Every structure is written in structure tokens, then in C-alpha cells.
Amino acid sequence: MKQETTVFGIRAIIEAINSNESIDKVFLQKGLKGELFSELETLIRKNGINSSYVPVEKLNRLTNKNHQGAVANISPIAFYNIEDLVISALESEKTPLFLLLDQLSDVRNFGAIIRTAECTGVTGIIIQKKGGAPVNGDTIKTSAGAVFKVPLCKVDHIKDAVFHMQASGIKVIAATEKTDNTLYDVSFKEPCAIIMGSEGRGINPSTLKVVDEKAKLPLLGEIESLNVSVACGAFLYEAIRQRFEG
Known part of the structure; x- marks a missing residue:
């Protein structure tokens, strides 16, 4: 460490x-x-x-x-190469489940997401080189040390990761309210990557245009959005639920 x-x-x-x-x-x-x-x-x-x-x-x-x-x-960790990680994931017996974070800026949300990702067996987390939360002591603390257990990759732009996933046969699903589909309408059983947007802006509009599917969480109260780490947990556990059923 x-x-x-x-x-x-x-x-x-x-x-x-x-x-x-x-x-x-x-x-x-x-x-x-x-x-x-x-x-x-x-x-x-x-x-x-x-x-x-x-x-x-x-x-x-x-x-x-x-x-x-x-x-x-x-950084207290060494970052993985996305090409090597994807190849390794596709060669394994486990169905890949990647997480793409589009310029998530809050360190506590970042750490909480990494912790949930570790608990749900996420294959790897891809972040952008610029504009996102740092990997520092606060990240380590909030993730309860999970930052050392989940592979992290950095790319120039999240869209680069989207294209790489798609070229590798991995479906890319955007978590966004800009759709009529809920996460219960989408299949997470095949190799897939889930994109979570930043706290204030969400997913970059240019990235949303190139994803394979979009899905949202049903909100029954008056508040229009969930904390991003909570929303991410809901998406990851829906993926796990579907895969357990399968």
C-alpha cells in the first residue's frame, strides 16, 4: 500500500x-x-x-x-491500462461489469461508490484524467480501503472509454433521467458498463449520444434526484439481482 x-x-x-x-x-x-x-x-x-x-x-x-x-x-495507487483490463475481463469466466464515472467531483461520493463497487464485484472503474475527484486520503477513508481492491483506469475522455467498451462487445448503459426507461427495463446480464454522471451536470450530452441504452431510477417523491453514490448502488445491485436470477 x-x-x-x-x-x-x-x-x-x-x-x-x-x-x-x-x-x-x-x-x-x-x-x-x-x-x-x-x-x-x-x-x-x-x-x-x-x-x-x-x-x-x-x-x-x-x-x-x-x-x-x-x-x-x-496517487496512492497505480492505475490500470484500460486495454489490458478489458482483455483480462473478457477472458475470465465472470461476466464483466464496468463502471464509468463522468467527472464525479465529490471525494466522499467517489469513495462511497468505490466501496459499493467492491461489494458488488465490479470489474473496474474508469475515470477521466481531468475534472474528477482525486484519489487521495479522503478517498481511501470513505471507500473503507476498497480503492486498493478495485482496478481503476484513467482515460483522456469518458467517451474514449465508451468507444473502447463498445468495440470490445461491452454494452454501455447511461444512468440518466433523460429517458422513459427505468433500470428495470434494461438487461444487465451480458457484459456491460454503467456510466454515472457528475453531481451537478450529470453525464456529458455528447457522451449520452453514443451510449447503447439509457435508464433512470423511478422517483416517487418530490425531490427530483438521488445522491449519485446512492443511485449508483441501486444500479449495481439491480445488475447483481438480474445476474443471480440468470
Whole structure:
């Protein structure tokens, strides 16, 4: 089990990227200039690393060391390659069940979903490199350690994962209210991947256009939506129920 690590200093972060460390996010000081800083920015863009520009006060809260305007969090886990994971899943005797998270931003929801995914035997979780919740100490705690038991993959865009799943014969089902079908109208018995959207925006509209099926949860009260981790649990356990029956 690798602990979450904070790396500070421009050159140190450049070395971490070049050494293929699993960098979760880089915080860069707003308005900073310089040749070395520009080199770091180029590396971040080239490798699709999640980053944000923040005031120096934010960096000072992350570390009391001489950060030179850059602080990076290295993930406590190693991410899987999606191609290898899908091939392995299709070769196994178990029917694959993947989970795609479209820029889920709340760490507690993320951790709770990973915990439920582990309990329901999810094959792997695919997240986007940018815009989603980090894999950090809070994720580990909320997932009750499940983050070390469920394979996680990162892709440039969730749509990339959708196309890869479909090309591999895996049906992609979007959890969205923009449909008349409920999750009880959809079959989860064959190899499939379920997409859950972000807390505020849901699933990206361009991604919704390319999925195989859409399904929603029936809501009988006055509130129009469920917490995403609760909704995800309902979808996963419906998949398990159908597969047990089969």
C-alpha cells in the first residue's frame, strides 16, 4: 500500500512526471512565469495531468516547504491500462461489469461508490484524467480501503472509454433521467458498463449520444434526484439481482 505523497518544487515535479509516477493533480501558482515553469506546464499538458492554477496562499497551505509555485499530489495507487483490463475481463469466466464515472467531483461520493463497487464485484472503474475527484486520503477513508481492491483506469475522455467498451462487445448503459426507461427495463446480464454522471451536470450530452441504452431510477417523491453514490448502488445491485436470477 503506497501512501499519498506530496511533491513540491518545479524540478522535482518534472522528475516525477518523467519517472511515470501516478500524479493525481498539480497545483500551480497563478501568474508565475519562467522557463522551467513553462517546461512543467508543457509536460502537464502533454501527459494530460489534472492541474489547476491557485493563489500562493493555497500552495502555502499544502506545504510549508519552498514549493517554488508548484505542488503535486502523487496517487496512492497505480492505475490500470484500460486495454489490458478489458482483455483480462473478457477472458475470465465472470461476466464483466464496468463502471464509468463522468467527472464525479465529490471525494466522499467517489469513495462511497468505490466501496459499493467492491461489494458488488465490479470489474473496474474508469475515470477521466481531468475534472474528477482525486484519489487521495479522503478517498481511501470513505471507500473503507476498497480503492486498493478495485482496478481503476484513467482515460483522456469518458467517451474514449465508451468507444473502447463498445468495440470490445461491452454494452454501455447511461444512468440518466433523460429517458422513459427505468433500470428495470434494461438487461444487465451480458457484459456491460454503467456510466454515472457528475453531481451537478450529470453525464456529458455528447457522451449520452453514443451510449447503447439509457435508464433512470423511478422517483416517487418530490425531490427530483438521488445522491449519485446512492443511485449508483441501486444500479449495481439491480445488475447483481438480474445476474443471480440468470
